[in-house]
Amino acid sequence: MLTMNKIRWDISRLGRIYSKWSGLALTTISVRSVKNGTLFMRIKDKKTVRIETYNKFVQFCADNWPSYVEWPREIERPQRNAQKK
Numbered sequence: 001m002l003t004m005n006k007i008r009w010d011i012s013r014l015g016r017i018y019s020k021w022s023g024l025a026l027t028t029i030s031v032r033s034v035k036n037g038t039l040f041m042r043i044k045d046k047k048t049v050r051i052e053t054y055n056k057f058v059q060f061c062a063d064n065w066p067s068y069v070e071w072p073r074e075i076e077r078p079q080r081n082a083q084k085k
Contacts, residue, residue, distance in 0.1 A: 007054045008043045010075045014061045015040060021069050033060035 015026050022029070030039035034056045042049060062071075062078045071077045 002051065002054070004048065007049050007051070008046070011039065011049065011054060011057050012043055013072055014058065014075065017069065017072065018061055018065070021066060033057045 015029055018024070018029055019026055024032075026040040027037045031037045033039075034053050036053075039049070039053065039057065058075070059078055059081065063080050065071060065077075
């Protein structure tokens with residue numbers, strides 16, 4: 001079961017790793033993934049994040065994650081979308 005803390009933690013963890021290897025700011029990643037630049041600010045402020053937003057963000061990461069970067073073991077990775085392969 002996903003708790004709000006787990007949702008926030010997963011998004012933060014994936015976002016930090018993705019930002020590190022891509023060189024993109026968290027705001028840019030937020031806009032590209034969920035079409036909203038405030039995602040990481042909302043997490044920082046401990047505001048609610050909808051499960052739909054979580055699913056979109058994690059799917060974006062799964063679809064764009066480079067093969068040479070290890071996916072965090074503690075976060076379930078969805079399969080890539082067919083059009084992204």
